Amino acid sequence: MAPVDKSKVPWWVSNLIVPLVNLTLALLVSGLFIFIAGENPYEAVRLIIYGSFGYIEGFAYTLYYTTNFVFTGLAFAVAFHCRLFNIGGEGQAYIGGLGVFLVAINFSFLPVPIVWLLSIAGAVVFGAAWAFIPAYLQATRGSHVVITTIMFNFIAASLMVFLLVDVIRDTAQMGPHTVALPKEQWFPSFKDFAGLFGIKIRYSPLNISFLLAIAASVFVWFLVWKTRWGYEMRAVGHNTQAAIYAGISPYKNIIIAMCISGGLAGLLGVNEILGVHHKIVAGFPAGYGFTGIAVALMGRNHPIGIFPAAFLFGILYQGGSEVTFDMPNITRYMFVAVQGVIILFSGALENLFRPQIESFFVNRLNIKASA
Amino acid sequence: MVSPILELTNINKSFGHVHANKNINLTINKGTIHGIIGENGAGKSTLMSIVFGLYQANSGTIKVNGKEINLRSPKDSIINGIGMVHQHFMLVENFTVLENIILGFEGELVFGKNLEKAKKDLKDLCDTYKLNIDLNSTISDLSVGFRQRVEILKSLYRGAEILILDEPTGVLTPQEVDELFKILRSLKEEGKTIVLITHKLIEIMDLTSEVSVMRQGEMVGHTKTENTNKEQLAEMMVGRSVLLRLDKSEVKAGEVLFKVKNLTVKDDLDVTRVKNVDLEIRSGEILGLAGVTGNGQTELLEALSGIRKVESGEIYLEGKKVSDSQNFLDPRELKDKGLAHVPEDRQRMGLVTDFKAYENLIFGYHDQQPFSKSSVLNHRDIISHSKKIMEEYDVRPQSPNLITSNFSGGNQQKIILSRELNENPKVLLVGQPTRGVDIGAIEFIHQRLIDMRDRGAAILLVSVELDEVLSLSDRIVVMFDGKIVGEKDNKNVTDRELGLLMAGVV
Structure with a gap:
C-alpha cells in the first residue's frame, strides 16, 4: 500500500477517527473475553456505563480515578517529549506523597490554604527529586532511564515500607500507615461541596484535587508548546544532534524534563494524601503510575488527549469494579486484561489500521474536491 | 582466457528523489581485482549493496557466470558465491572468531561433528591465504585489521568466489593496509575475484587490473589499470562539466575576521581527523574548502562552530581567541558573537x-x-x-x-x-549548501552567499562539489587526510589541479 501523504490527512481523522476505531476494536475483543468467561458482554457494558455514570457517587468515583490518571499521564508525556521513557511515575508519586505528608504535618501551625500550597510544592519537590537521580545518571553516564526508573520504583516502595514500619508509623496502630493529618487540613471533598448546596450524597473520594488536575493539564500544554523550555525539550527529544548544533544542552533538558515529570507524578500524592486517606498508607500509588503510561500513549502525549484518555480509564476502573461486583464470573483481573487490550490496540497496534483509514478519508475527500 | 563472472546490465536505483544508480553497466572478469572508484556519494556502495542483495534494484539484470539471478537478500548472494566485507564490520563483539564465522551456518543443534569440520576447513583457509587468525580469540580483543580478516575469512568459508570490499582501507593503519593487499593478491592467485570499492587512487594503481569510475550515480568509464594513470582517473572522478561562473564583483577583502591556528580535532572514535590546520578568512571574501568527503571537513566545521572539542590549536574570531583545547565557546555563545553555521547535513543537524x-x-x-x-x-x-x-x-x-x-x-x-x-553574521560557515537541492534553488542560494560576502561577511564554504567551490570562492584550499594540502587563488586554477590535490596525488 502506498504511503499516505501525511499533510493531506485532516487532523480529525488521525486524532479522532483512528483512536476511536482502535478503541472500538479493543472493546469488541474485550467483549469476546467476557463472553468466553460466560457472561453477557452487552450486560457488562450496561453495568460499566451504569457504574460510572448511572448515579452521582459512581460518577464521582470515575472522576477521582481520572484525577490520578491525569497526573501520571501528564508526567509520562512531559518526559516523553524529550524522548525519555519515564516509567518511574509510580515511585515518584509514592515519594511525592511523603513530601505532602511531611510538609502538612510539620507546618500545621500555618493557615490551612498556605499549608495546602506548601504541600503541593512538597509533592512536586519530592517527586522531582526522586526523578532527578535517574535523570542525572542518564544525562551524565548514559544509564537508561527505563532501567533506572523502574529500579527506583522498587527502591521507593522499599524505602516507604521502611519509613512506614520503623520511622513514621502511627504507633497507636498496627498497620503500616502514619497518623492522620489534622482534620482542617483535609481537602474539601465533592460530598462537602454538594452539602453546601443542600444536596446530600454518600461518600466518594473525589475532592478538589480534580481542579488541580485541570490546572496541571493547562500547565503542561503551556510548558510544552508555549515556552522556550518546552521548545528546547522537544528539540532534544526529536533530534539531539540538531539541539547541540543550536546550542541547546541535552544534559540540562534531560534533567529538567525528568524533574518536571517527577513533580507531576508527585501530585498524585496530593490527591491521595490530602484528598482521600489523609495519611500515608502503604502502597497508595496502587499502579496509577503504570496506567499513566497507557493514558499518555493513548492521549498522544497531549493534554487534550490525556484528559479524555484518563477519563476513559476512570470509567473502566469504576465501571469495572461494578461489573466484578455483579457478575460472579468476572474477576478484578478480567479488567486488568481489558485495560491490557486497550493499551495493545491504542498503543502497540496503534498504526495497524491507520494507513487504511487515512487513505480512505484522503481518497473520499479528493473525490469530493474534484466533484 | 578471461571470462566474465559478474555482469550488471542497466541497473537503476532511486531513493526517493535521489537517483543513486543510473543505467549502470559493469562487467567483472574472473580472477581479477577490479576497482570501482568515485567520490563519496557517487553510488559505489549502493551498487555493491545491490549486488550483495541488501538493496533491490528498481530495474536491470545481474548475471553470475552468465546465468541471470534474482537477488532478494544477502542469502541469495551468498548462495551465488558473492561475499562482501562492509566498511563497518558485521561481527558480534563478544563472540569468538569461530562463533562469528559459523553464525547462521551452524548446521547442528548441539555442537559436535560439524563444528570440528568447520574448524578444520577454517584452518585450511587460513593457511592457504596466510590469514594468520586464531579461531578462538574473542573479536573485541582483535585489532581492526584482524577483524577485517575475520570478515574475509567468513566470506571465504561461505563459499565466496567474488569478494566485494567496501572502502577496506579507511580504518586501517599503513602497515595493516600492506598486509591486506598481500592477502588480496594471494586470493587473486587462487582464482578468486575481488571488487575493491575506494576513493583512493593510489590503491587502484597498486592493486587492480581493471578499473571502473563512477560519478554522481553514473558509470563514466572502464579501463585497464595499466592503460591509465592517476591524473586521468582523478579527472574522470571529479568530472569536467561546464562551470557556472557567477557574476560577482572583484573581491574587496578587508581585515581578518576568522583565524584558525594549528588546529587538531579528533572524531568520536578518537581518530585524529583534522591535523594542524591553519586558515584565515577576511571580511568580504569567500574561502572555498574543497576535498573528497571524509577527509576531515565535517570535524573541522564542527570544531569551528563549537560543536566539537578542539584537541589542540586555537580559533580566533575578530582577533579574539574563542576556542582552544582548554576553553571553548559553545554554539550559542559563538552565535552571539556573530558566527553563523549552516551545517553539512541539514536533516541530521540543521x-x-x-x-x-x-x-x-x-x-x-x-x-x-x-x-x-x-x-x-x-x-x-x-x-x-x-x-x-x-x-x-x-x-x-x-x-x-x-x-x-x-x-x-x-x-x-x-x-x-x-x-x-x-x-x-560576521562570519558564516557553510557546509554543502546545495547538496540535494534543485538547480533553481542552487542559483538562489549562491546569489545569497555572494550578497553576504559583498556586505563584508567572512565566509568559509565547505563543499564536495568542485563546481560550487570554483564558482563561489575567492580563494580555495584543499583538504586531504585532515591536512590542508594546497591553497590556490581562484583566478588561474583549473579543476584538474584541484582534482589532483583532492585525490592526494601531489
Whole structure:
C-alpha cells in the first residue's frame, strides 16, 4: 500500500477517527473475553456505563480515578517529549506523597490554604527529586532511564515500607500507615461541596484535587508548546544532534524534563494524601503510575488527549469494579486484561489500521474536491 | 582466457528523489581485482549493496557466470558465491572468531561433528591465504585489521568466489593496509575475484587490473589499470562539466575576521581527523574548502562552530581567541558573537524535521527577543517573522505551520539559510549548501552567499562539489587526510589541479 501523504490527512481523522476505531476494536475483543468467561458482554457494558455514570457517587468515583490518571499521564508525556521513557511515575508519586505528608504535618501551625500550597510544592519537590537521580545518571553516564526508573520504583516502595514500619508509623496502630493529618487540613471533598448546596450524597473520594488536575493539564500544554523550555525539550527529544548544533544542552533538558515529570507524578500524592486517606498508607500509588503510561500513549502525549484518555480509564476502573461486583464470573483481573487490550490496540497496534483509514478519508475527500 | 563472472546490465536505483544508480553497466572478469572508484556519494556502495542483495534494484539484470539471478537478500548472494566485507564490520563483539564465522551456518543443534569440520576447513583457509587468525580469540580483543580478516575469512568459508570490499582501507593503519593487499593478491592467485570499492587512487594503481569510475550515480568509464594513470582517473572522478561562473564583483577583502591556528580535532572514535590546520578568512571574501568527503571537513566545521572539542590549536574570531583545547565557546555563545553555521547535513543537524517550519526558522535563536520573553515564546512575532523571511527567501509552500519534513530538500535548505543569514553574521560557515537541492534553488542560494560576502561577511564554504567551490570562492584550499594540502587563488586554477590535490596525488 502506498504511503499516505501525511499533510493531506485532516487532523480529525488521525486524532479522532483512528483512536476511536482502535478503541472500538479493543472493546469488541474485550467483549469476546467476557463472553468466553460466560457472561453477557452487552450486560457488562450496561453495568460499566451504569457504574460510572448511572448515579452521582459512581460518577464521582470515575472522576477521582481520572484525577490520578491525569497526573501520571501528564508526567509520562512531559518526559516523553524529550524522548525519555519515564516509567518511574509510580515511585515518584509514592515519594511525592511523603513530601505532602511531611510538609502538612510539620507546618500545621500555618493557615490551612498556605499549608495546602506548601504541600503541593512538597509533592512536586519530592517527586522531582526522586526523578532527578535517574535523570542525572542518564544525562551524565548514559544509564537508561527505563532501567533506572523502574529500579527506583522498587527502591521507593522499599524505602516507604521502611519509613512506614520503623520511622513514621502511627504507633497507636498496627498497620503500616502514619497518623492522620489534622482534620482542617483535609481537602474539601465533592460530598462537602454538594452539602453546601443542600444536596446530600454518600461518600466518594473525589475532592478538589480534580481542579488541580485541570490546572496541571493547562500547565503542561503551556510548558510544552508555549515556552522556550518546552521548545528546547522537544528539540532534544526529536533530534539531539540538531539541539547541540543550536546550542541547546541535552544534559540540562534531560534533567529538567525528568524533574518536571517527577513533580507531576508527585501530585498524585496530593490527591491521595490530602484528598482521600489523609495519611500515608502503604502502597497508595496502587499502579496509577503504570496506567499513566497507557493514558499518555493513548492521549498522544497531549493534554487534550490525556484528559479524555484518563477519563476513559476512570470509567473502566469504576465501571469495572461494578461489573466484578455483579457478575460472579468476572474477576478484578478480567479488567486488568481489558485495560491490557486497550493499551495493545491504542498503543502497540496503534498504526495497524491507520494507513487504511487515512487513505480512505484522503481518497473520499479528493473525490469530493474534484466533484 | 578471461571470462566474465559478474555482469550488471542497466541497473537503476532511486531513493526517493535521489537517483543513486543510473543505467549502470559493469562487467567483472574472473580472477581479477577490479576497482570501482568515485567520490563519496557517487553510488559505489549502493551498487555493491545491490549486488550483495541488501538493496533491490528498481530495474536491470545481474548475471553470475552468465546465468541471470534474482537477488532478494544477502542469502541469495551468498548462495551465488558473492561475499562482501562492509566498511563497518558485521561481527558480534563478544563472540569468538569461530562463533562469528559459523553464525547462521551452524548446521547442528548441539555442537559436535560439524563444528570440528568447520574448524578444520577454517584452518585450511587460513593457511592457504596466510590469514594468520586464531579461531578462538574473542573479536573485541582483535585489532581492526584482524577483524577485517575475520570478515574475509567468513566470506571465504561461505563459499565466496567474488569478494566485494567496501572502502577496506579507511580504518586501517599503513602497515595493516600492506598486509591486506598481500592477502588480496594471494586470493587473486587462487582464482578468486575481488571488487575493491575506494576513493583512493593510489590503491587502484597498486592493486587492480581493471578499473571502473563512477560519478554522481553514473558509470563514466572502464579501463585497464595499466592503460591509465592517476591524473586521468582523478579527472574522470571529479568530472569536467561546464562551470557556472557567477557574476560577482572583484573581491574587496578587508581585515581578518576568522583565524584558525594549528588546529587538531579528533572524531568520536578518537581518530585524529583534522591535523594542524591553519586558515584565515577576511571580511568580504569567500574561502572555498574543497576535498573528497571524509577527509576531515565535517570535524573541522564542527570544531569551528563549537560543536566539537578542539584537541589542540586555537580559533580566533575578530582577533579574539574563542576556542582552544582548554576553553571553548559553545554554539550559542559563538552565535552571539556573530558566527553563523549552516551545517553539512541539514536533516541530521540543521533542522528538527518533526518541528513546524516556524519552529525551525527560530532554531538556535529562539531565546532571543522578540521570539521569547522571559522564557515564554512569542507566537505572534515568531509567525510574522517566519512569514516575512519565508517570502524573502522564497520558501515554498509559504506556510509556517507546515511540518518541516513535508518541505522539499531545497526548501528545507532555504529554511536553514534564511535563519542563519537573517542575523547578518560576521562570519558564516557553510557546509554543502546545495547538496540535494534543485538547480533553481542552487542559483538562489549562491546569489545569497555572494550578497553576504559583498556586505563584508567572512565566509568559509565547505563543499564536495568542485563546481560550487570554483564558482563561489575567492580563494580555495584543499583538504586531504585532515591536512590542508594546497591553497590556490581562484583566478588561474583549473579543476584538474584541484582534482589532483583532492585525490592526494601531489
